Amino acid sequence: NFRLLNKIPPEKTEILDKIKKFSCAKRPVSKKDFLSLISGCVEVLESEVTDYRKPVSISDEVPGGLVDFTGKKGFDVIVVPDLHARKELIYKLLSYGIDEKTGESVFERLCSGKLLIIFLGDILHSESDKKERWLKAYDEYSAGNALSEQMTEEMTDGLATLCQVMILKKAFPEIVHCLKGNHENIKNENSGGNFAFRKFVDEGSMVYDFMSEKYGDKIVNAIYKFELLLPVMASFDDFLISHAEPLKSYSKEEVIDSVIKSEVVYGLTWTRNGDVKTETAGTMFDSICKKNKIEKKYITGHRPVKGKFNLRQNGDVVQIHNPHVMQFAYIKNGDGFNPENDIYEL
Numbered sequence: 069n070f071r072l073l074n075k076i077p078p079e080k081t082e083i084l085d086k087i088k089k090f091s092c093a094k095r096p097v098s099k100k101d102f103l104s105l106i107s108g109c110v111e112v113l114e115s116e117v118t119d120y121r122k123p124v125s126i127s128d129e130v131p132g133g134l135v136d137f138t139g140k141k142g143f144d145v146i147v148v149p150d151l152h153a154r155k156e157l158i159y160k161l162l163s164y165g166i167d168e169k170t171g172e173s174v175f176e177r178l179c180s181g182k183l184l185i186i187f188l189g190d191i192l193h194s195e196s197d198k199k200e201r202w203l204k205a206y207d208e209y210s211a212g213n214a215l216s217e218q219m220t221e222e223m224t225d226g227l228a229t230l231c232q233v234m235i236l237k238k239a240f241p242e243i244v245h246c247l248k249g250n251h252e253n254i255k256n257e258n259s260g261g262n263f264a265f266r267k268f269v270d271e272g273s274m275v276y277d278f279m280s281e282k283y284g285d286k287i288v289n290a291i292y293k294f295e296l297l298l299p300v301m302a303s304f305d306d307f308l309i310s311h312a313e314p315l316k317s318y319s320k321e322e323v324i325d326s327v328i329k330s331e332v333v334y335g336l337t338w339t340r341n342g343d344v345k346t347e348t349a350g351t352m353f354d355s356i357c358k359k360n361k362i363e364k365k366y367i368t369g370h371r372p373v374k375g376k377f378n379l380r381q382n383g384d385v386v387q388i389h390n391p392h393v394m395q396f397a398y399i400k401n402g403d404g405f406n407p408e409n410d411i412y413e414l
């Protein structure tokens with residue numbers, strides 16, 4: 069509940085209302101609403117060549133893979149781990165009283181422009197809490213029904229989550245960013261750093277077939293475009309963020325050019341625990357972060373953790389995705405990230 073609701077301008081409360089509706093969606097978004105949401109968001113992303121997002125080296129018009137906030141001051145940062153069709157998470161986050169003294173909510177702070185939100189991606193495909201639903205949907209799918217009741221429920225949740233991310237990106241283009249995860253692969257393709265996905269069943273194909281049958285190529289292609297336009301890393305003075313642990317140590321230029329270098333997309337979205345043979349984060353801190361006395365951290369999701377976080381690379385890398393808990397990292401301006409104190413549960 070908002071204690072300071074009157075501070076939010078009316079056009080912004082409309083945004084919150086829309087997000088609330090999607091957070092309790094009972095059926096999949098309509099074709100018309102969906103297309104308009106995706107187009108609006110793609111338009112924002114296409115024109116995101118800015119001081120914080122440099123273009124790729126071969127074209128001044130194509131936004132690169134890095135959102136770079138090094139050298140910028142005066143804001144807090146929230147990092148949201150993998151969403152995986154958890155449609156309630158974003159509204160809960162926006163309603164959370166982030167200021168212990170005043171009760172100011174995350175949404176109010178966002179409206180004041182003093183807060184950045186970075187999503188770690190993996191928007192679709194619910195995880196083990198919904199395993200039974202996937203198994204039933206797969207039985208139907210194997211019998212030729214791509215639009216079963218179970219699959220419709222799954223996609224209601226997934227698309228409602230996607231719509232909320234798109235609404236926020238369009239409403240707050242400079243301060244809301246969604247990084248690409250390995251699940252941002254609507255066509256379930258095996259190229260450009262993408263690999264077809266299957267875990268409990270054949271999730272990647274099931275989603276693609278559902279989308280093609282229910283929404284058609286135009287919408288599938290629009291989502292595909294959205295995915296290709298997502299950055300793969302965010303950088304700040306004292307921490308770096310990508311969906312997965314960096315497989316190799318990438319230079320700033322390589323990350324910016326990830327759009328045209330599929331091995332960088334792969335190396336920042338797919339890394340399994342144990343894949344990294346020599347430490348990669350430390351070198352990237354040296355070349356991308358600010359040189360000061362604050363301890364650097366590399367924040368990732370992708371691999372599930374028990375409890376609040378898991379450390380890798382001697383504590384340089386902090387994994388924060390717990391599939392069973394809705395939580396987020398909150399880094400106050402200039403303090404650096406301390407996982408012991410800076411992870412909050414919703």
Ligand SMILES: [Mn+2]
Nearest residue numbers: 190249250370
């Ligand atoms: Mn992932």
